[in-house]
Amino acid sequence: xxxxxxxxxxxxxxxxxxxxxxxxxxxxxxxxxxxxxxxxxxxxxxxxxxxxxxxxxxxxxxxxxxxxxxxxxxxxxxxxxxxxxxxxxxxxxxxxxxxxxxxxxxxxxxxxxxxxxxxxxxxxxxxxxxxxxxxxxxxxxxxxxxxxxxxxxxxxxxxxxxxxxxxxxxxxxxxxxxxxxxxxxxxxxxxxxxxxxxxxxxxxxxxxxxxxxxxxxxxxxxxxxxxxxxxxxxxxxxxxxxxxxxxxxxxxxxxxxxxxxxxxxxxxxxxxxxxxxxxxxxxxxxxxxxxxxxxxxxxxxxxxxxxxxxxxxxxxxxxxxxxxxxxxxxxxxxxxxxxxxxxxxxxxxxxxxxxxxxxxxxxxxxxxxxxxxxxxxxxxxxxxxxxxxxxxxxxxxxxxxxxxxxxxxxxxxxxxxxxxxxxxxxxxxxxxxxxxxxxxxxxxxxxxxxxxxxxxxxxxxxxxxxxxxxxxxxxxxxxxxxxxxxxxxxxxxxxxxxxxxxxxxxxxxxxxxxxxxxxxxxxxxxxxxxxxxxxxxxxxxxxxxxxxxxxxxxxxxxxxxxxxxxxxxxxxxxxxxxxxxxxxxxxxxxxxxxxxxxxxxxxxxxxxxxxxxxxxxxxxxxxxxxxxxxxxxxxxxxxxxxxxxxxxxxxxxxxxxxxxxxxxxxxxxxxxxxxxxxxxxxxxxxxxxxxxxxxxxxxxxxxxxxxxxxxxxxxxxxxxxxxxxxxxxxxxxxxxxxxxxxxxxxxxxxxxxxxxxxxxxxxxxxxxxxxxxxxxxxxxxxxxxxxxxxxxxx
Numbered sequence: 001x002x003x004x005x006x007x008x009x010x011x012x013x014x015x016x017x018x019x020x021x022x023x024x025x026x027x028x029x030x031x032x033x034x035x036x037x038x039x040x041x042x043x044x045x046x047x048x049x050x051x052x053x054x055x056x057x058x059x060x061x062x063x064x065x066x067x068x069x070x071x072x073x074x075x076x077x078x079x080x081x082x083x084x085x086x087x088x089x090x091x092x093x094x095x096x097x098x099x100x101x102x103x104x105x106x107x108x109x110x111x112x113x114x115x116x117x118x119x120x121x122x123x124x125x126x127x128x129x130x131x132x133x134x135x136x137x138x139x140x141x142x143x144x145x146x147x148x149x150x151x152x153x154x155x156x157x158x159x160x161x162x163x164x165x166x167x168x169x170x171x172x173x174x175x176x177x178x179x180x181x182x183x184x185x186x187x188x189x190x191x192x193x194x195x196x197x198x199x200x201x202x203x204x205x206x207x208x209x210x211x212x213x214x215x216x217x218x219x220x221x222x223x224x225x226x227x228x229x230x231x232x233x234x235x236x237x238x239x240x241x242x243x244x245x246x247x248x249x250x251x252x253x254x255x256x257x258x259x260x261x262x263x264x265x266x267x268x269x270x271x272x273x274x275x276x277x278x279x280x281x282x283x284x285x286x287x288x289x290x291x292x293x294x295x296x297x298x299x300x301x302x303x304x305x306x307x308x309x310x311x312x313x314x315x316x317x318x319x320x321x322x323x324x325x326x327x328x329x330x331x332x333x334x335x336x337x338x339x340x341x342x343x344x345x346x347x348x349x350x351x352x353x354x355x356x357x358x359x360x361x362x363x364x365x366x367x368x369x370x371x372x373x374x375x376x377x378x379x380x381x382x383x384x385x386x387x388x389x390x391x392x393x394x395x396x397x398x399x400x401x402x403x404x405x406x407x408x409x410x411x412x413x414x415x416x417x418x419x420x421x422x423x424x425x426x427x428x429x430x431x432x433x434x435x436x437x438x439x440x441x442x443x444x445x446x447x448x449x450x451x452x453x454x455x456x457x458x459x460x461x462x463x464x465x466x467x468x469x470x471x472x473x474x475x476x477x478x479x480x481x482x483x484x485x486x487x488x489x490x491x492x493x494x495x496x497x498x499x500x501x502x503x504x505x506x507x508x509x510x511x512x513x514x515x516x517x518x519x520x521x522x523x524x525x526x527x528x529x530x531x532x533x534x535x536x537x538x539x540x541x542x543x544x545x546x547x548x549x550x551x552x553x554x555x556x557x558x559x560x561x562x563x564x565x566x567x568x569x570x571x572x573x574x575x576x577x578x579x580x581x582x583x584x585x586x587x588x589x590x591x592x593x594x595x596x597x598x599x600x601x602x603x604x605x606x607x608x609x610x611x612x613x614x615x616x617x618x619x620x621x622x623x624x625x626x627x628x629x630x631x632x633x634x635x636x637x638x639x640x641x642x643x644x645x646x647x648x649x650x651x652x653x654x655x656x657x658x659x660x661x662x663x664x665x666x667x668x669x670x671x672x673x674x675x676x677x678x679x680x681x682x683x684x685x686x687x688x689x690x691x692x693x694x695x696x697x698x699x700x701x702x703x704x705x706x707x708x709x710x711x712x713x714x715x716x717x718x719x720x721x722x723x724x725x726x727x728x729x730x731x732x733x734x735x736x737x738x739x740x741x742x743x744x745x746x747x748x749x750x751x752x753x754x755x756x757x758x759x760x761x762x763x764x765x766x767x768x769x770x771x772x773x774x775x776x777x778x779x780x781x782x783x784x785x786x787x788x789x790x791x792x793x794x
Contacts, residue, residue, distance in 0.1 A: 003186040005029060005131070005194075008103040011091065011118060013065035016135060016163055017107035022069050022076035023165040025085035026601070026661075027194055027677050032097055035061035037090045062088035076166050078601060078659035091121075098125040105159065107135045110264070115144050123152045131187065133159040138207040138268040142176045153178040157187065160208055162392050167602070169679075170391035171197035172208045192459055196601065196677030198391040200384040206272040209378050209385055210392030211265050213399065217367045219266060219280050221250050224362045226284065226317065228355075230328075232304050233314040237327035238356050239363070243349065244342035244396030251304035251314075255297030263291055277370065286317040330354040342396045343405035350406050364402070365415055371399035372423040382437055383447050383456055400437040400447075409435050443471055461681040465494060465529050476512060480505030483513050489522035490690050492683065500530055502586040503538040504557065510564040517573045523690035523698070524571070526590060527578030527683050533603070536585025537561070539612065543782045546773045558769055561586070561618040562762045569593035569623075570700045574693035578686035579603045580679055584656065588668060589616060592623035595693060595700075597673040598686040599660035605668045606656030611791040613733065613778025615741045617769035621651060622761045625745060626706065628667045640753065641716055644709045648717045648745050652738055705755035708747025717742035733777040733794060740768040 006029075010021040013035040024031045037058045041050065050057050066083060069076050077083060089097065098104055104126060108118055115134060122132060128151050134144055141158040148156065158174030171191050175184045184201070191197045202208040207215065225235045232251045240249035248255075254262055263283050270281040290296075290303065295315075297303030306313045306322045313322035332352025336345040350360050371385055379385050386398020397405055409430060415422050429437075429448055437448050445467065446453035458464070468474075468484055476483045480497040493513045495506055517524040527533070545553045568575045568590070577591040580600030588605050591597050599605070607620045615621065628643045649655075650666055657663035660675045669675075674689060676682045709716070721738040724730045730738070744764045747756055772778050777794050784792035 005102040012107035013062045018065035019165045025082040079661040103131040154180040169198040172202045209388040233325035246394040255303040330356040332357040461684040463683040481509035494528045500534040501538040522694040523574040525686045532582035533579040534587030589618040589620040603660040605663040608654040613781035710750035714746035
């Protein structure tokens with residue numbers, strides 16, 4: 001029988017427990033959330049005349065957690081309706097319900113005795129063969145399972161989710177000595193395929209992989225800051241995006257995590273290791289004092305940083321006063337900014353002889369050394385360690401990839417000159433003539449292990465576009481896009497312009513891709529593996545043409561974009577869009593006419609043109625209208641005005657979904673479109689969608705006339721906008737945009753219910769777009785967006 005989890009239970013409804021329950025609900029798993037029974041009534045409960053025996057009181061903890069899930073930012077749920085997948089109870093009255101579930105996840109307080117008592121009860125109620133796991137961040141999983149039944153021990157492991165569970169990719173799975181090998185294999189595959197996680201198998205050691213190395217790196221950074229007399233802001237200015245780490249860098253990250261959480265994690269290692277590593281895990285005195293003061297970071301309103309009005313101030317660790325935030329400016333930093341790619345930036349900076357280079361080297365060298373030292377102890381291979389740091393801490397390059405980037409031979413020489421202990425396995429690798437941890441052999445990416453290079457085995461659902469390019473699978477390319485052979489008769493159109501913004505080059509490649517697909521292939525996927533799917537049209541190019549009063553060029557570009565979208569829609573072979581991340585403006589317009597949308601769960605889709613003083617110009621108004629029109633079930637009365645109102649509101653307010661599921665609610669996706677939980681599997685799922693459509697004998701949609709609301713609908717659409725304008729909620733220019741948008745959606749001054757062809761609506765849309773782009777206030781909005789990255793309300 002195939003492995004499946006039909007129902008789960010989460011024990012403990014704190015931030016982490018409720019977050020895990022929410023993520024299970026997001027992927028469609030019904031989950032029972034249990035917590036302790038309160039010992040005292042709240043004032044509100046007393047006022048209602050409740051007693052400690054009332055169910056509402058006994059389930060208070062879990063019930064409060066549900067209320068928090070709807071308020072938390074970022075949202076733990078992909079849609080508020082997902083809350084219905086979570087049922088609640090308590091750890092006294094409802095333990096017998098554990099016999100109904102396939103997976104029990106313990107997320108109670110980080111105390112071994114408490115956990116052992118919990119598992120003693122779980123063992124009495126669970127059904128044979130059900131998985132039991134602990135979400136511990138560092139307590140020994142072997143110790144937790146001691147004394148439990150044989151079946152419990154075979155089905156028990158650690159499952160360390162990273163917070164917040166919906167958004168952070170890493171899941172560390174920690175087997176015990178008695179975990180059944182098949183259970184481990186099944187849970188790894190299930191966690192990747194169903195939960196959408198990046199899984200690493202960790203050893204049962206203090207803090208496992210990511211927190212062990214990540215916390216070590218953070219504490220080394222603090223040590224070097226104090227030793228070198230750098231400020232908190234100066235450290236953050238070089239330990240963030242410059243070296244491929246999150247924008248929050250070091251101390252802003254600590255503020256987000258919470259100093260109390262960080263100290264707990266650090267102490268856990270300190271108590272269990274010896275030697276030099278133990279010294280590093282001793283939390284500095286000033287951080288302990290911050291903890292005593294309650295300066296824990298974001299949750300307490302101040303930490304390493306304090307926001308005062310619009311200013312962000314940094315803490316001086318010596319005086320405990322806050323002052324202006326500083327940043328390092330050195331020749332090495334300037335040189336690193338000039339080179340392309342994280343690897344080259346890191347290499348340029350780490351060997352620069354200035355203040356920034358010295359600090360970065362002093363931070364990085366010990367982390368590389370400890371990663372190699374711990375190899376075998378915390379994980380079996382370097383790939384697991386690298387992936388853990390990338391997926392859990394947001395590093396673009398893991399420790400061993402970093403080592404390759406800066407040059408293993410050169411860095412080892414420098415380490416030895418400075419008396420840094422280089423692990424013997426690294427020196428032996430170099431002595432054997434191997435000077436990198438990773439290597440391409442016969443077109444396969446391999447990693448070094450025990451004297452040889454071993455091929456990295458990926459989940460077959462992971463398609464690596466960089467690898468396909470190396471294998472010569474690019475059929476055609478230009479400055480904005482690549483056309484890549486995905487195999488099995490499917491092509492992929494990959495945008496690769498800055499921010500994947502759509503310009504002439506991408507439009508040309510769309511036309512070429514459709515031609516090639518219709519002639520020789522089964523279908524086409526439009527997708528990429530950049531930061532975002534597509535943030536819209538090339539705004540800078542459009543603004544430049546507008547400022548030059550080049551209406552002819554803008555008209556030509558918009559017309560060509562519209563025609564390319566129509567080619568996607570009416571292609572003889574299926575075209576599937578694979579959006580993820582920001583899918584805005586023109587990015588959404590590329591998706592809407594496709595035969596199928598296979599969206600990542602984290603897709604933020606919307607037609608946002610009103611924010612830059614425009615309306616959609618590539619057919620987005622028409623296609624969103626049609627998406628709603630086509631979603632009306634057969635036999636159900638058609639309310640044309642209601643559909644027009646919905647489209648107008650969505651576009652006028654520049655609504656952007658906070659998930660693919662919300663995108664479905666906003667009608668950018670329909671019920672037939674797919675959602676991929678694991679972003680790494682998105683292109684694979686899109687490719688499968690193409691093959692399925694092809695095998696079903698795909699036929700393009702039949703061109704048909706579209707009913708519009710006309711003149712009366714136009715007046716109705718403007719009623720709400722005029723009320724907002726009179727109340728001062730929207731500006732004169734907002735009103736001008738609203739009128740143009742309403743005119744396009746209503747289909748102009750025609751009688752209600754008139755049927756028009758698509759080209760008529762596209763012409764209306766293009767005319768409105770061209771008239772707005774000539775407006776000085778729209779140009780100001782575009783300029784502001786390009787310079788500031790946020791909309792201007794003028």
